[in-house]
Amino acid sequence: MKPNYQYPLEPDWSTADMVAVTTFYSLVEDAYEKGVDRDNFLAAYRAFKQVVPDQMTEKRLGREFEQVSGYSLYHVVKAARAGAGQRIRLGGVRHD
Structure with missing residues (x-):
C-alpha cells in the first residue's frame, strides 16, 4: 500500500454512502x-x-483508486466473481 493517500469519494455522498465505499476500498x-x-x-x-x-x-x-493506491478494483472484483474458493488473494501484485 502506498502511504498516506485518500480514497476517492464524492462530496455529495451521505455518511452511510462513504462508509460503504470506504469499506469496499479497504477490502x-x-x-x-x-x-x-x-x-x-x-x-x-x-x-x-x-x-x-x-x-x-x-x-x-476505480481508476482514481488505482492511481493513489496501486490496487485495481476491477481485478479483485473479477477474481471474486470467477473464484471458486472462499478466499481472494491477489498475491501482492500491484498495478502501478
Whole structure:
C-alpha cells in the first residue's frame, strides 16, 4: 500500500454512502495484502454498487483508486466473481 493517500469519494455522498465505499476500498486493499473472504467482499461490492450504480462512475473511481493506491478494483472484483474458493488473494501484485 502506498502511504498516506485518500480514497476517492464524492462530496455529495451521505455518511452511510462513504462508509460503504470506504469499506469496499479497504477490502480491495486487503485482497492484495492478506486476502479476504469472498462472500464478505461480494457483499461489500453490492453495497458499493448501491452507492455507485452506474458503470461509468465505477470505472472513474476505480481508476482514481488505482492511481493513489496501486490496487485495481476491477481485478479483485473479477477474481471474486470467477473464484471458486472462499478466499481472494491477489498475491501482492500491484498495478502501478
